[in-house]
Amino acid sequence: MKIAYIENIRFPSERAHSYQIAMTCEGLQSNGADVVLVVPERHDASSKRDVRDFFKNLQPFSIEKLPVIDWLTRVPTFLKRLAYLFERWTFQRSVRTWAMSHRADVWYTRDPWMIPSFYKEGRRVVLELHDASGHKLERIRVLRSHIWKFVVITHGLREELLGIGVADEDILVAPDAYDPRDFEITTEMSTVRSEWGVPETAFVVIYTGSFYPWKNVDFAVRNWKMTPEDCHLVLFGGPQSDFERVRSLVSEYGDDRVHLFPSVPHARVAHQLAGADIGLLPTSPESRIGRSFTSPLKVFEYLAAGLPVLASDVPSSREILTEKTARFFTGEPASFLDALEAVREDGWRRSASKIALDIVRPHTWNARSRKILEWIRI
Numbered sequence: 001m002k003i004a005y006i007e008n009i010r011f012p013s014e015r016a017h018s019y020q021i022a023m024t025c026e027g028l029q030s031n032g033a034d035v036v037l038v039v040p041e042r043h044d045a046s047s048k049r050d051v052r053d054f055f056k057n058l059q060p061f062s063i064e065k066l067p068v069i070d071w072l073t074r075v076p077t078f079l080k081r082l083a084y085l086f087e088r089w090t091f092q093r094s095v096r097t098w099a100m101s102h103r104a105d106v107w108y109t110r111d112p113w114m115i116p117s118f119y120k121e122g123r124r125v126v127l128e129l130h131d132a133s134g135h136k137l138e139r140i141r142v143l144r145s146h147i148w149k150f151v152v153i154t155h156g157l158r159e160e161l162l163g164i165g166v167a168d169e170d171i172l173v174a175p176d177a178y179d180p181r182d183f184e185i186t187t188e189m190s191t192v193r194s195e196w197g198v199p200e201t202a203f204v205v206i207y208t209g210s211f212y213p214w215k216n217v218d219f220a221v222r223n224w225k226m227t228p229e230d231c232h233l234v235l236f237g238g239p240q241s242d243f244e245r246v247r248s249l250v251s252e253y254g255d256d257r258v259h260l261f262p263s264v265p266h267a268r269v270a271h272q273l274a275g276a277d278i279g280l281l282p283t284s285p286e287s288r289i290g291r292s293f294t295s296p297l298k299v300f301e302y303l304a305a306g307l308p309v310l311a312s313d314v315p316s317s318r319e320i321l322t323e324k325t326a327r328f329f330t331g332e333p334a335s336f337l338d339a340l341e342a343v344r345e346d347g348w349r350r351s352a353s354k355i356a357l358d359i360v361r362p363h364t365w366n367a368r369s370r371k372i373l374e375w376i377r378i
Contacts, residue, residue, distance in 0.1 A: 001377065002034045004104035006114050008091050011039040011063070012054040013046045014238075016210065016297055017130075019266050021110070022055050023179060024128075027369025029061040036062040038098065040091045043070045056267045057181040066094035092117040106376055112139045115146050124148040126376055130295075132160040133288050140164065151372055154319050156292030172375045175319060177368045178300035178360060182270045192275025196259050202232040203344060205310060206276035208269050209298045211235075211242035214287035216312065220280060221249045223333045224258050227340060231257065233280075236272060238263040273305035278343050281311040281321075285331050292316055303360035308352035310343050320363075325356045 005025055011018055021037065029035045041047070051058055068090040071083040092114065099107075099118035107118055108126045115125055127140070128151040140147070141164050150171045152158050158171050190200050198204060211217050217235060224233050235258070237243065243262060250258050264272060273279070279302030283290040291314045299320055302309050311317040313328035321328075329339035343349060 001032070001106065001373070002104045003028055003036070003106045003108055004099075004102065004118070005035060005037045005108045006095055006111075006118055007037070007039055007109060008088050008111060008114060009039055010042050010044060010047050011037070012049060012051045014054060014263060014265065017110070019055065020176060020297065022051065022058055023177070023365040024369055024372075025061045026059050027365045028373055030059060030366060031370045031373050033373055034062075036064055036102075036104075038064045038066060038095065040068040040070065040087065040094070041065040042068070042072070042087075044073050054265055056265075057179060064098070066091065066098055068094060088113070112136060112143055112147075115143050119146045124376075126151060129153070129157050129161070131289050131293050132157055133293070137164060149376055151375075153295035154293055154316055156315055159292075172372065174368050174371055175363065176295040176297050176300060177363045177365045178297070178304045179266075179365055180304065182267055182301075183304050185270055185274070187271050187274035189275050192272060196234055196261075196275060198232050198234065198259060198275070199230075201230070202257075203228070203230050203278075204232050204234055204276045205278045205280050205340070206234045206236070206273060206307075207280040207282070207298070208236045208263075208272060208301065209296065210239065210263075211237040211246045213242075213245075214284045214290040216282040216284035216287075216290070217246055218249055219284070219331070219336070220282050221246065221258060222253045223336055224254060226333065226337055227257075228344075229257075231340065232259065233257065234259045234261070234272075234276065236261045236263055236269075269301055270305060273301060273307060276305075276307055277349070279303075279305075279307040279309045281309055281317055281326075283312040283314050283317060285312060285314050290314060290316065295319060300360055300363050303356040306353040306357050308343055308349055308356060310339055320359070325352050325359060 009018055025035045025037050068087050070087050075083045095117040106124050106126055110128045125147050126149045127147050130153055150161055151174050153175050155173055158173050161171055193200050207217055250260050285291055294316050309321055309326040311321055311326045311328050313330055327339040327342040329335040
């Protein structure tokens with residue numbers, strides 16, 4: 001089966017969606033599909049680098065880079081939205097030309113705005129949906145006749161599609177996943193904590209991922225001074241603008257028990273997790289995408305590292321986590337502190353760590369891609 005995966009992204013890059021798409025393409029290829037990833041030829045530094053600079057274990061699949069007019073790195077911040085829209089329009093034109101001379105059994109994308117650029121009658125289009133906020137759901141409603149099947153990462157997204165009339169049999173729920181190759185490491189906790197400047201005897205809660213406001217890292221930073229003295233919070237993330245916001249919060253609310261670092265490549269995440277006792281998932285309950293749509297990569301990576309989770313009590317958190325592997329909190333500081341105290345209980349934490357490894361084992365990228373491929377196989 002030939003699959004053309006069309007996506008308007010920087011590729012490769014350090015961003016989570018770049019990693020997710022790379023692992024999906026690799027998984028589809030390794031399960032027997034012939035995959036070509038079609039992306040724009042961007043002018044930023046990361047797009048010029050080798051894919052394995054970002055994803056060291058990645059097995060090869062075809063990548064086609066199409067010409068675009070890319071001013072994103074050359075314009076001031078207030079013009080970046082306009083520059084992005086223009087870049088997307090030029091990529092759509094390039095895709096339209098490319099699609100005229102190429103065939104595929106399945107045309108795959110995460111971006112409903114790309115579909116008209118490669119759709120023609122009879123083509124089987126699969127839309128993988130990670131968000132249904134803003135205008136995206138209305139866009140899907142308009143393009144419904146062009147879309148053959150849907151892959152969604154949460155049951156919340158499935159409910160949104162059912163609500164606009166998509167048939168249940170046309171929807172596959174496939175949460176995100178993890179790469180077990182990243183966890184084939186033997187790293188001493190003391191070594192990692194020494195790198196961080198954290199006492200070996202500390203109780204460490206770690207967060208890895210983006211610092212977008214709806215991820216709600218701000219909540220943990222604002223309330224950390226109220227935690228027990230031996231508790232340390234270690235944060236890895238970005239992008240730069242959000243990193244600076246969190247840095248300001250750490251300066252205002254934090255103390256020397258809050259440790260802030262830039263994001264690291266996915267291949268280094270497992271090394272950092274080896275230094276922690278607990279993973280943090282503080283998703284904002286006020287955000288629709290956080291509450292119902294997201295399937296955080298960090299959840300699977302925490303579990304793969306044997307870390308129980310301190311999690312916001314929202315439906316998306318409970319797609320994978322249960323009381324056996326997580327302690328949940330609401331948006332109130334008292335609830336957060338109670339949940340933190342609960343995850344510190346040694347007996348529960350040892351049990352949760354073992355259960356975490358069992359729960360995550362089936363959730364590999366390869367298994368996820370096999371599930372998708374079996375579902376769309378013609």
